Amino acid sequence: MRQVSPAHAAASVQLPKAGRSPSAIWATMDEARQADVQWQQGRVAALVYLPGDDVVAVAKEAYLRFFSENGLSPRAFPSIDRFEREVVAMTAALLHGEHALGNITSGGTESIILALKIARDKARAEHPEITEPEIVLPETAHPAFNKGAHYLGLKAIRTPVGPDFQLDLDAYRDAVTDNTVLLVGSAPNYPFGMIDPISEMAEIAAERRISFHVDACVGGYFLPFLERLGTPITPFDFRVPGVTTISADLHKFGFAARGASVLLCRDADIYQYQGVRFTDWPSGIYSTPTLAGSRPGGAIAAGWAVMQYLGEEGYVRLTQQAMRAATRLQAGIRAIPGFQVFGEPVMSVFAFGSPERDMAAVAAGMEARGWFVHPQRRPPGIHVMLSPGHDAFIDTYLADLRAVVDLVDRGQIDGAGREAMYS
Numbered sequence: 376m377r378q379v380s381p382a383h384a385a386a387s388v389q390l391p392k393a394g395r396s397p398s399a400i401w402a403t404m405d406e407a408r409q410a411d412v413q414w415q416q417g418r419v420a421a422l423v424y425l426p427g428d429d430v431v432a433v434a435k436e437a438y439l440r441f442f443s444e445n446g447l448s449p450r451a452f453p454s455i456d457r458f459e460r461e462v463v464a465m466t467a468a469l470l471h472g473e474h475a476l477g478n479i480t481s482g483g484t485e486s487i488i489l490a491l492k493i494a495r496d497k498a499r500a501e502h503p504e505i506t507e508p509e510i511v512l513p514e515t516a517h518p519a520f521n522k523g524a525h526y527l528g529l530k531a532i533r534t535p536v537g538p539d540f541q542l543d544l545d546a547y548r549d550a551v552t553d554n555t556v557l558l559v560g561s562a563p564n565y566p567f568g569m570i571d572p573i574s575e576m577a578e579i580a581a582e583r584r585i586s587f588h589v590d591a592c593v594g595g596y597f598l599p600f601l602e603r604l605g606t607p608i609t610p611f612d613f614r615v616p617g618v619t620t621i622s623a624d625l626h627k628f629g630f631a632a633r634g635a636s637v638l639l640c641r642d643a644d645i646y647q648y649q650g651v652r653f654t655d656w657p658s659g660i661y662s663t664p665t666l667a668g669s670r671p672g673g674a675i676a677a678g679w680a681v682m683q684y685l686g687e688e689g690y691v692r693l694t695q696q697a698m699r700a701a702t703r704l705q706a707g708i709r710a711i712p713g714f715q716v717f718g719e720p721v722m723s724v725f726a727f728g729s730p731e732r733d734m735a736a737v738a739a740g741m742e743a744r745g746w747f748v749h750p751q752r753r754p755p756g757i758h759v760m761l762s763p764g765h766d767a768f769i770d771t772y773l774a775d776l777r778a779v780v781d782l783v784d785r786g787q788i789d790g791a792g793r794e795a796m797y798s
């Protein structure tokens with residue numbers, strides 16, 4: 376993994392000598408956000424999720440009410456402890472984890488790193504002969520796995536998908552060695568929004584008595600509701616034997632405040648490897664279930680409040696709305712000659728492109744019209760994660776896409792300045 380250069384070391388700004396007034400601070404902050412993407416106008420399809428103003432208001436109110444509380448101490452804040460337990464219980468029920476245990480983390484990345492730690496420490500206990508532990512994951516799995524593997528001294532081996540963008544199961548199976556401690560699958564993966572063949576993959580793990588993690592960071596609070604809407608969903612949760620841990624992000628399609636994901640372990644036997652307890656210092660027992668020490672009470676409270684506010688019916692309604700946006704956008708994309716949606720996305724997360732066109736030019740054109748473009752590099756395209764609130768902007772997006780493609784075809788836009796996104 377390459378090091379990233381420090382972002383702020385050279386900044387010339389110093390702490391003001393005298394404090395500034397709140398109004399001066401707000402003015403500076405409002406000015407600072409002038410160049411931010413207009414997410415309120417649906418201009419970015421990821422990063423910010425749009426469940427509707429009412430849901431956001433509930434999340435904000437809950438966050439502010441528990442702004443000062445710290446999830447580090449259940450003894451000091453039984454309220455936060457209760458919210459966390461109930462969020463975990465509700466999530467476990469959604470994902471059919473009858474005996475599941477877990478916690479709220481700061482996000483998908485932390486949940487994934489924690490799952491890697493569980494797998495590593497479980498293997499240390501059960502397979503002490505493994506001295507150079509490896510994990511095997513599809514090439515479509517999130518980079519957080521490589522990041523975590525780097526931190527935890529695990530070797531990450533990525534295996535390819537086929538021309539249909541579905542995992543090549545034989546290549547995946549072949550990558551498993553006597554050193555493998557964890558296999559990974561996604562439900563769905565970020566690049567193509569496709570669910571890996573979790574049952575077959577988890578069977579390989581079960582045969583070898585090693586861990587299997589399902590990254591449902593994107594699908595954990597979406598697929599269960601899509602299933603309730605009658606869409607057949609590839610089995611991906613604890614109903615699949617061999618699945619040991621699952622991550623599901625509250626701050627994505629759970630529609631809670633940023634800084635909240637759930638990591639679930641199938642049972643107590645697996646959960647025992649999650650936390651850390653330390654006593655060898657002058658102060659009290661230090662025991663934490665996740666990577667963080669202090670944890671924002673607000674994020675935990677907001678997760679609980681949004682789940683209570685929406686209920687199953689609310690999530691089903693929002694899932695339906697996001698799928699409506701996805702279906703309309705996909706139909707519009709397919710109607711543009713040469714354009715295709717890659718693979719068979721199961722939810723409102725997918726990528727599209729036109730093999731015959733310079734996608735850097737299309738991206739440049741869309742950005743010039745105020746759309747924030749997430750590039751898809753293999754194959755070249757544009758990636759989107761659509762929220763329910765994006766439904767209102769699909770027509771404008773498609774009109775701009777058609778206009779941009781027309782300009783690209785007439786040679787009036789090129790990819791100047793945008794090539795790096797695709798190189």
Ligand SMILES: Cc1ncc(COP(=O)(O)O)c(C=O)c1O
Nearest residue numbers: 482483484517564565590592593
């Ligand atoms: C499938 C998947 N897993 C994990 C993550 C990481 O989540 P976070 O950004 O909350 O750390 C993402 C982020 O988009 C994702 O799409």
